[in-house]
Amino acid sequence: MRAASVSDYRELARRRLPKIFFEYIDGGSYAEATLRRNVADLEAIALRQRVMKDMSKLDMAVTTLGQTLAMPVGLAPVGMAGMYARRGETQAAKAAAAAGLPFCLSAMGVCAAEEVAAAAGTPPWFQLYMLKDRGYMRELLARVKALGCPVLVFTVDLPTPGARYRDVRSGFTGSSGVSGALNTAWDGATHPAWLWDVWLNGRPHSLGSVASALQGGGRSVTDFLGWVARSFDRTVTWADMDWVRETWDGPIVIKGVLDPADAKDAVKAGAQGLVVSNHGGRQLDGVRSSISALPRIAQAVGSDLEVYMDGGVRSGLDVLKALALGAKACFIGRAWAYALGAGGEARVAKMLGTLRSELSVAMILTGCAKAADAGRELLDEDV
């Protein structure tokens, strides 16, 4: 199948990946109401069509934290990408670098930050959760700082993991023993392209950046959720940001804010950016969509820090809608994970090209010549 849109990459990933990984990427928590809202609320926003304007020069670049992005899109941290394609994080990071976009490496990535930096020729942004073992965190932060990672993305919406029922049904979580192992083996064996690419040629399958903390925790990548539940720190408060600040002297982006009061606290805590996010509908089901939370947060923080959003972005049109409502840039999660699962770097590169052309069409037809200037005038708010 030739893929034209993100939904086509999703379908290709569904065919190519073992069920446990496809469902892990595709699913959300509980009844998935927030996951659906993220997409539906973006879809419901009407752009305002304008005509007869000179659109010969389009400026899609934006500057975030001193870094110029070729378009207002970054690749959000997605755990275990190395299980969706051979050394998946390196492949996606290469596609992002070629497109002039930031790649944020998840602390739960199969590939370590060093491997990703070497492959992409540029160090990734680095995402971290607060772990109980602060000594280990300190070491990890020093390591990625020494590597030259420019931005720390600190994810705050996962003091405990939301229950993802699809992962239980697929056997990704909650199944163990012989029947669990047999199911997983059958799942892999019936996806030969994945078996060859990832299972046989994509090793080691550990979580590169946190591998040493995992000793005595999960045995393999697919066993990591139990470790997550044990290792994540529910006692974390804004006061811990002082500790993070002392340990990391570069820019910090807080990821996972939906409430204006929390956004103001992020400013007080000294963050340089925040991502309006509900973790792609994978945490607290029933909360509002990211796009509906965005305008209030953008208004609450003004120019005190840079505001980004993620959740439900499936096209360049969605990107423009988010810019119009106050985001400086968007992050995409599933969009790149699907493309990676569909066919590695080449497909991620193609998908990013598609987002770019969709964004350019949206800009031309709304009369928006400069992405950095996008505002509410691009929306038809009566619809």
Ligand SMILES: Cc1cc2nc3c(=O)[nH]c(=O)nc-3n(C[C@H](O)[C@H](O)[C@H](O)COP(=O)(O)O)c2cc1C
């Ligand atoms: C498979 C998968 C794994 C994820 N892993 C992480 C992670 O390790 N750290 C993190 O901060 N967010 C993680 N996220 C959340 C994304 O960074 C992002 O917030 C979300 O995917 C945005 O929604 P979207 O998928 O609709 O674009 C993950 C999302 C997915 C789909």
